Amino acid sequence: MFSVCVRAPFALILCGLTLLSGCGGSAEHIERAAVKGTVTYDGKPLASGSILFVPDVDAAGKPLRGKAAQAIITDGTYSLTAEEGPTVGNNKVQISATRKTGKFQESDGQKIEIEQQYLPAKYNSSTTLSHDVKAGENTADFTLEAK
Template sequence: MNFNRLASAFSVCLALVALAGCGSSNELPRASVRGMVLLDGEPLPEGIIRFVPTGATKGPKSFAEIRVGMFKVDKQYGPIVGTHRIEIISTDDGGFPEDDEEAFKRMQEQGITKIDKITVPAAYNKRSQLTESVTPEGPNDFNFELSSNSKQKKN
């Protein structure tokens, strides 16, 4: 087999592999989501909301950043259509990351003995029983009212 035939055969194989990955009918349907997260009646300053498929819904988890209580994800990166367990965490570190030794030194120099940071109870993240159904036609507007005393409440 000469070099030209080998190169042509390789090009055809490469094109077939590329085409096989395009427009697959096995793509999972996704939807956009948005909403608000309140903790003790106030917007959660910063955090992450996760959509974890549950029950008959199969597929990857998805997440969105929470900024001043609001979250939004476009369809391209949104959760798959179906039922999801919702996990909400705060990413507030009180201005002093736990693994930052320089920040720890600054904290000691400033006489700070306690870091005030906002935490979301485990009842809303690791042990969350919050669920939502994401629909293809929407609107997928979800609002969550969380309480520091761990009682789950969804609005």
Template sequence: MRRWRGRRGTVMGAVATGEVFSNFSPGTWDEEIFSFWEVILMARFAWTTACVLTMLFLAGCGAKGPRLASVKGKVTLDGQPLANAIVTFTPVAGGPASTGVTNANGEYELACQLGKGAVVGQHKVSVRSQPPTQTGAGAVSSDDPSYQYGGEDSSRAPVFQEKIPAKYNTNTTLVREVKPGSNEINLDLTTSP
């Protein structure tokens, strides 16, 4: 096996004196000689590739947040489907809460800031009525002094009364477990104490 050396005994010396390819003969890998700059470029490319692969590996590994599971269900109040109710699942162990709004049949599906579903584990569940939106008659002009208090004439706006008992919202006693996979969690609420 031959290794080429320049006058100064190194590839660097060979580059400086212009003797890089004076003894080069193509054929075997052992005899192939690269210029100083080719070696530098290959080393830089190898180092950059190693750094990029390491960053991709580290970005792809580790926790990406809590595991989510699909949660659907139906909410009834005294046996009747509860429409336009806000269902909230708040993880007992901490994490993002998931919410859903019931349709006319009382059906809901949860979603949170991380995607569809809820964090796996125990949850405190609250159910609230969705306040009706005011349109037309209650709206006031921006010139009206009452506009600064929400843009509605409070003297004409009906007072919103929660029809769902406090034991299901402000003082909730509901606790449900979300398991990995698909969950169907029906909530049968009653107005009786």
């Protein structure tokens, strides 16, 4: 009787520890990295815009796991810390910039000036840009042309 009473609490503790370690151990760690750089358009720093790093595929062609990481471009520069940065590995890169059109639309009783994407689609919606993000600090500079 004594051995059964001692074993039961021990078995419960052992089961609890196994469950806890199983939950913590099964979570996949996705490595992210810091990245900074410059973006020029037709030879000049891109005044303002955004840059988006989207996990692509690994060397075996399997999709990389992770979330997209976005930064604001100001005066041709951008920066992301490792905590907010892109997934380590190959990433597609989308760069967007808009400018006012001089046309307005009404929304909730207010006139709002319409903005339009002016960078070619090959840099954003149909991007041909990519960057292989390495662990640690990265520099990724992009030179864009109107053509």
